[in-house]
Amino acid sequence: MIIRNNEINKFGDNYYTRNRKLKLEEYDDNGNLIDTIEFAQGDLWNFYQTKNNNYNDFTIARKKDREHFKGKELVLMKRIMDLVNDYYFGEDTIKDIETIFKEYTVEEIEFALSFKNYAYNESTYNFAMKEYFKIKNMSFYEILKWIKDCKGIYYAVSNDNVKGMAYLEMPTKKQAKYQRQSNSKRIVFLNFRDWKEYIVNETELC
Structure with missing residues (x-):
């Protein structure tokens, strides 16, 4: 096994790299493992940033976190992560999403997600100019509160x-x-x- 020597001492462990390894496995045409390259933790973090484009990629979250939500909550959580775009998955993300589920109904969350394109900060509804700018300046959390009130x-x-x-x-x-x-x-x-x-x-x- 080859272990790639990176400047690991300059790298600080985080949620995505702690107690994890990134390995590249090579197989022959018959499916037999012939080589493994193990990368340093700094390379694992670079892999995450490249795959993730600096936003969350839930598919490489930790096992316990990927399995935390079930059913409808899991579907909504992924939509929030995908659409809102201000979430960077970490140790506090589960708590933040749980708070949303406790304070708002499924219908309120679904409407908030469909009400705006949060990547471009544009409403999916056609408002007059004054109301358009009011909605444009509201975050996902502010939209949820507005729906509740x-x-x-x-x-x-x-x-x-x-x-x-x-x-x-x-x-x-x-x-x-x-x-x-x-x-x-x-x-x-x-x-x-x-x-x-x-x-x-x-x-x-x-």
Whole structure:
């Protein structure tokens, strides 16, 4: 076995390298192991950074952490790690995700994940300029808190479920009329408590 000699003394162990080894195994055409190269811990960290592009790659987290969440929670955890992009997987990550699961419902988390493209900080809904910038400046955690504190959101939608303009506050009668006449869309209210859509009566708007 060859052990690659790297400047290991200058490298500080961390979550991904502690008590771990990176090995390169070579096999012959019959599947027999013929050589193994063992890399230093500094090389293991470089491998992680290259594979990970400096964001989390859950596939090389520690075994106990990969197996911590099950079922729906595991699916949501991976989506949070993939989409939010401000997570760097470490020893505190499990606690952070657990806190989210304790404070917010599955529906709230799923809506928050689908509400914005967090990599580009853009909402997936079409807001007017003022509301657009309000949403643009909100982090994933702020979106979750907003969902928890808010009753719901309004948006225009067609009969074949194509969404148009969205509104953080109840739209005016003029706005609803415009959506109906110009875009053949009605205004609905998505209730954040039961996650059902309710048609907004245009005559009740101001």
